[in-house]
Amino acid sequence: MPPIRHVDLPLRQDVRLLGQLLGEVIIEQEGQAVFELEERVRRLSIDRRRGPKSGRRAAASELAALLRRMPLSQAEPVLRAFSTYFRLVNLVEQNHRIRRTREHEVAGSRGPQRGSLEAVMQSLRQAGVSAARLREVLQSMRVTLTLTAHPTQAARRTVLEKTYRLARLLENRDRCQLTPREKADTHAAMREEISALWQTDELRRERPTVGDEVKNVLWYVEEVLAEQLALMPETLDWAFERAYGEPLGVLATPVRLHSWVGGDMDGNPLVTPEVFADTLRAHRARGLRALRTQIARLGWVLTQSERHTHVSEELQASLEQDARALPEVMARYGARTEGEPWRRKLRFIEGRLQAALVYVEGRRAGRTEPLPDAAYRSPADLLADLHLLERSLQEAKGGHAGVRKIQRLIALVRAVGFHLAELEVRAPAEDARSAAASLKGGPEPTEGGKRLLAVLHRMREAQSESGEGCCRTLILSMASSAEDVLAAFECARASGLWDEARGCATVDVVPLFEQLGALDDGPRVLRELFTHAEYRRHLTARGVQEVMVGYSDSGKEVGLLAASAALYRAQSALTQVAREAGVRLRLFHGRGETVARGGGPAQQAILALPPGSVGGTYKATEQGEALDHKYARPELARRTLELVLGGVLLHSLDAQPRLAPEEEPAFRAAFDELAEMGRRAYRALVWEDERFVPFFQAATPIEEIAALPIGSRPSKRAAGGLESLRAIPWVFSWTQNRAIIPGWYGVGSALEELGSRPGGLTLLTRMYRQWPYFHAVIDNVAMVLAKSDIAIASRYAALAPESTRPLWERIRAEYSRTRRWVKRVTGEKRLLANNRQLQQSIALRNPYIDPMSFLQVELLRRKRAGEDQCDRPLLLTLAGIAVGMRNTG
Known part of the structure; x- marks a missing residue:
């Protein structure tokens, strides 16, 4: 294990310890020759990133040549060595996050940890927020986290359970002063877990069923989140008393858990009415x-x-x-x-x-x-x-x-309640239209329409058995009109989901605005709904109109900048329309884990939302892979919940950093202009260049991803080309080849075009420093750029037809342009200069991801040349790179 520079000492020591144990296991299980081969690959990978430029080139060439000659029988143990190493690194980083939090709290003299509820409440007190006002907001505040199965963990639950046991051993070693015998026992137990991990198949034999996904999601609730929710009133009371010097008093937990798993019918034929009903009863x-x-x-x-x-x-x-x-x-x-x-x-x-x-x-x-x-x-x-x-x-x-x-x-x-997590239903808006038309004497409903009506009947049965709280949300994906919502409303009433006494449906109909046109048109849709007499009576009785905004499909359609600007415009306008109509609005953020799908630091993302768009209520998806690194351990879950609640409190009480009113018109106009420039650049590449689809199919492992048994849902909504591909495999494929273009393409062109005008760079710099939303967008782009590796991506690009070479050169040029202009806007000489922890995490990982990327390129080349037996090692590279990059989609 080489020295790791710029990494906290305890973190370095833990990485070294588990790395040494892994080395011992590899020698024991596979032999000295395999270990030496893995070490040679590792050293070449490190040399590729360090030393003089000529030496780096030589190391890259030697590494590629070595992997090209490597037989498949040797490739698998080498791949497993690196992917197992990353599981251990992820584990150590999680443990280090917990260690830092505890050390901060124990020290005391340094004050509360940044972002914690105690720190937030002290900030509120210093901002002049009274104890009575804070109590009032806490009493009515509601935060809803909706757990989803996509992107599902690339790792098996069996593998995760072993890493959790290792985590407990690390944590026990940190918290207790062990005797020599206890130290030896802990060391032996770690070695046993790593040995068992090595002997366990990290790949599933078959795709998980919907039932498997339900069990996986509910594991986090049963084992971790339930306890943290039970403790949350005490956590709030502790923070409040520390900040205000008086007890908070009796307070209900402001967090609620929902789930899509077993109720999300959008493109998943396996979610049948029977599966839906069984999921409700399983909950x-x-x-x-x-x-x-x-x-x-x-x-x-x-x-x-x-x-x-x-x-x-x-x-x-x-x-x-x-x-x-x-x-x-x-x-x-x-x-x-x-x-x-x-x-x-x-x-x-x-x-x-x-x-x-x-x-x-x-x-x-x-x-x-x-x-x-x-x-x-x-x-x-x-x-x-x-x-x-x-x-x-x-x-x-x-x-x-x-x-x-x-x-x-x-x-x-x-x-x-009795259900652990309230189940939600999601269905395409076209299914609601078809079902509603059939109810009015029109043609027979489509298969999707029939399924929706059957599910709504099962929902009525469940509500009669268990009460409305078991399932009362119907989300319409790809909604674009008031007619979509009213069609679903009619379907609910016809299915018996109706309360005569209150004069409303017993379900909330939630339009999901995903693409650019729908986001921009969302305010008009709400105005129409609010003028519909019967629907308005329904809203009055229900007390809220929920609207979901999607971060994924808009990014895939028009690129990161245009999607970010559209989301900001939509949230601002939707909030204004609801305020004018006197309707309470609850925005539901359909965020993924990657930047291209709305990911990023939770508290900063909430604080950057448009003024007035939170108002004590926040709802967001927590998707698949995020569950492990946010909620796998009690301390991580508590920290995550505190960050979210703290962000909601600061925003709701208007104590978050805000854009000065006099700057807002100019800044928003500039951002919209940037968005249009970025949209043109992105569309010109992805949707208007006929060479792009062949390049995408050849230069990424998209076809292999479709074969990876990581989720019950198909990679496409329906038959078709790029337009029908889901945002998750779209982002996953670009993450695998290390280009990650959905997270930055078009940004450089837009920044350069605006920044090259007289006063343009000064304006962009002011926007970055003064506007939290723009700041968050640029910081997220910087993070993606730092995780990208254009040199490795070039090796994937070499798999594409020669005719696409100019297209790749265009991508390379945009990458360089984006790096250059992001640094000019932030004023930093290096990307992520202001985020040492993220810097060290990337530095720790990249040299060990590289061999899997080099080998994936070689395996793709062999498979496409017709060589047999490539599928399993290819799937191992997909899973291993996902673990190393900490993203699937």
């Missing part, structure tokens, strides 16, 4: 089991005896009523809980949850027995019993003998 069954477990654990805490405490009349009456309603529970546990009223009450609660669970499992198995009288009908019924426990224990002077644990459970039930 309920897993949620009830989780709550039953929590109640059982609480039973070991609330062991108070009536000999030593006062038992309220309310609790006594409740126990008598429970004994009549649940005689079998009384018969089984009555003697065991004699004289322990709180414990007995918990046994009855457990019995009611069990009765509800048996009913749900029976429905999943096809049985039709009615819900037993004793079973809980809704989370509200369970909350009533938990509040009774809390009151009675307070009366018994048990405020420090279990009340806090009851309050945590109350917070959990409020946050996740």
Whole structure:
């Protein structure tokens, strides 16, 4: 393991330790020759990035020649060595993030960590926000995180579980002063996990089913997020008291979890009405089991005896009523809980949850027995019993003998209900139009229309069984008109999703504006909807109009700059239209993990949103791969939630950095002009040059990506060319070949055109320094440029037909132009000069990603020449590069 420059010492030591253990495993499992081959590849890769220019060229040539001669039997263990190394590096970086947070909190004297809730609340106090005003916002604030399956983890859950065990070993070593024996045991356990990791196949044998994806997403809720949501009121109270010197008081958890997995029908034929219904019941069954477990654990805490405490009349009456309603529970546990009223009450609660669970499992198995009288009908019924426990224990002077644990459970039930995550439905707008037309006597609905109507019927059944909170959102992808929303509205009413008493549907219809035209036309669509009398009555009863804005398809259509400008315009205008109409608006941000799909640092992204567009409410997708590095461990999840909540608080209370009103017209006009310049450059390459599609197909592993078993959904929405390709594989393919052009192409041309005018560069520099939104866009472009490697991308470009060579030279020129102009706008001599942690992460990774890229090029060449047995090592390169780059799409 070579020295890693400019990296924090503890991080370097952990990387070195796990790297050495991996080396020992490779020698043991594959032999000295394989280890020496891997080391030779690694040294050449490092030499390619260091030393004099001539030496770098020589190392690159030697590396390419070595990999060209390498037989497939040797390629696989070499690939596995590098991809396993990256899993370990990712793990170490996660652990280092946790370590830094803890060290910051322990030090204390340095003040709260930047972005934390404590730091945010201190900023609010210093900005003049009163404790009463902050309490008011916290009481009404709602943050919704919608978990999705795409892009699904390129890694198997089996592999991730092993890395999580390694993570716990690293964390335990950090937090505890180990004895020599304990150190030896920890070292041996790490070696065992890495050995088992090496012996485990990192590739799935087949694509995951929708059910597999449901289990994967709910794992994060059950194992990590549920506990963090239960603790969130205490976290908020701690931060509030530290900032304002007084307790916050009782507060519900402001975070809610939703999921698309099992309800997203957009281009996924595997999400059938039956799968949708089973997903809803799986959510309920897993949620009830989780709550039953929590109640059982609480039973070991609330062991108070009536000999030593006062038992309220309310609790006594409740126990008598429970004994009549649940005689079998009384018969089984009555003697065991004699004289322990709180414990007995918990046994009855457990019995009611069990009765509800048996009913749900029976429905999943096809049985039709009615819900037993004793079973809980809704989370509200369970909350009533938990509040009774809390009151009675307070009366018994048990405020420090279990009340806090009851309050945590109350917070959990409020946050996740019986379903862990509220399921949402997404369907193409054209399906809603077809279904609505058939209901009015038109032609038979399309297959998509039939499926939508069937799913809506299943949603009505689920709401009648479990209440509206199990599933009440219908998102229309590719929506472009008020007619789309009204068609879905009619379908919901016809399906029985209607509340006569309130005069509204029991589902929120959410248009998803994705492409440039739809984003620009969204305000007009809302105006039309708000003037529709019946729909307006529905909105009045529901209390909110949710609108989703997509960051992916617009970027694929018109490039990063034009999409960014359109999103800002749309959010500003949608907010204004709703304000004028007196309708509460909730914007739903369909962000991906990559910059080209709206990714970037969470808090900065929220703070950069248009003024007034948050207003105490924030909703965004959390997609596939993001779950692992944001929510795989409790400390990471807590930090992520604090960053999001802090951003929402600062924005809602107007304490975020803002563009000066006098600058706004000029800056927005300049940005729109930049966007048009970038759009022209991007469209000229991607959509107007007939050589582009052949180049894209040859210079990226797009066809191989379609074969990678990482998700249940096809890579295309429908048959067709580039226009039907989803944004995820589009970005994934460019990330694999290291060009990542969706994240920067067209930016350099636009900056150069505007910046070369008299006063242009000065204007751009001011925009970067004074406008948070533009600042975030440019910083994200800088990050993508730093992760890109145009020299390696050139090797992929050499796979394309000779006729496309001028097109590649155009891309290279734009890359150089963009790097040059981004540095001029930011005033930095090097990309990411102001972000040392990201710099060191990229520096740590790139030399080890390079061999997989070189080998992927060679394998693509061999496969396209007709050589057999290339598929598996190719898939290994795809998975390995994804792990190293930390992106799929």
